[in-house]
Amino acid sequence: MTDTPARWRARLEPLAIFAALFLLWELAVRWFALPSWLLPAPSEILATARDWAPELAANALVTLRETVTGFALAVAISVPLAVLIAFTRVLRRVLYPILLGLQSVPKVALAPLVTLWLGVGEAPKVVIVVLVCFFPVLVNMIAGLEAAPRNMVDLMRSVEASRWQVFRRLRLPFALPHIFTGCKVAVTFAVIGSVIAEFVAAQSGLGYLILMSTSQSLTPLAFAAILLLTLMSVLLFYLIEWAERRAVTWHM
């Protein structure tokens, strides 16, 4: 790679900005002598995180599991649904309004109901994550499946390609970048979804830890959990982007 220095700079610059922000935060807390239950300094958050490392890790694992399971389920549900909606006019007329209506219901408002029905385990969290995720994945997938230009479809028709061949050889590869876009949007929603669900009723997870620690004025622990959640969200996002780079190797 000839552009290595430039690439390193591109990677280091955001890190430097974050470091500067944290330093400013640290200095501000010390300068104004803010009490730690109100706003802890980064150094204190770090120290607390070290003390509570096993609890943080265990709860992060729970949230991660809920998020990833819900996200994967949402994608698994969206794929056949998107294909059905994109290719059958009747289902499009019937299903689309229903799905749109479902999307318009605030998921936060549904969380207590889902908990009422499914209890306090991980199941209601996964359901909320699915509800939050599946719409962006579905909409982008439908858009992608319909995005193949007319002349490409005409080309496939001119070689007597079957509907399945048009789907497999043209529409699906053409939809791939759109599908990844939907997944990237959805995965950040997924983390939010599991935290919301944990807020309603939970015995574990980072959302539960945040609720528990703020009620006991353990603000540094709450901050540690929030930072961990952010980190998780960012990592999941980049994981999908990495997969996208491996799968979508062309540009239009």
Place this chain on the structure above:
Amino acid sequence: MQTDGASPVLSMAGLGKTYGQGRGAVEALGAIDLEIRRGEFVSVVGPSGCGKSTLLKLAGGLEAPSRGTIAREGRPLDGPTRQTGIIFQEHVLFPWLSILENVTMPAEVAGHPAGPARARALELLAMAGLADFAGHRPAQLSGGMKQRAAFCRALIADPGLLLMDEPFGALDALTREELSLDLSRMWQDLGRTALLITHDIEEAILLGDRVLVMSPRPGRILADIPVPLPRPRSVETAALPEFHALKQQIRSIIFSQRSI
């Protein structure tokens, strides 16, 4: 599906196309009568919006006519057929496939064995001067090279008829001239029947055995002009006095249709 050769490769009788209905209806194509015989290269030239592209879509079975009949090798045409290769204005190569994979795609769709299709594709790519680019992605090729690859793809299934819709329209003038002459040579080597749609009079003459001149919308055929220029044609062909006379003749037919 080889036939006796007596029936024309393509024939149209009273063929017309109207888009939409009622007050919003647009008559794109009037009544077209046309016959293309085996081995012939027919150019269709006309002003933009005269229904040239519609004519090609009907010929390829991509659209159904509103009136009249259309037959391939004497049989009524009821949809697209692999016996007809189409070259569109844009190259329409799939960006996720290599050039070779793009060229073999129609053969794969048809379920032909991969080995011979691959060998034939490489042969065609070599003829088109793309031997070294078989493994490249379309994005790595210039506009002219992409259109050459599209030619190879149209020829892979060995079609009896080649339809071309302004295949050089998206290219710059120099590439255009080079490519059209190359195509002319390839066409002659392969002995293919072809229908070329263009708005470029010189291109129509340079490539065609006959030039059909179309009227503005609704398109009709105003004149059927034979091109008795010798083959192989080259850049020098365009300098011949006969070439110039044909060009003037066609120009005057087209401009006589302008109402001002």
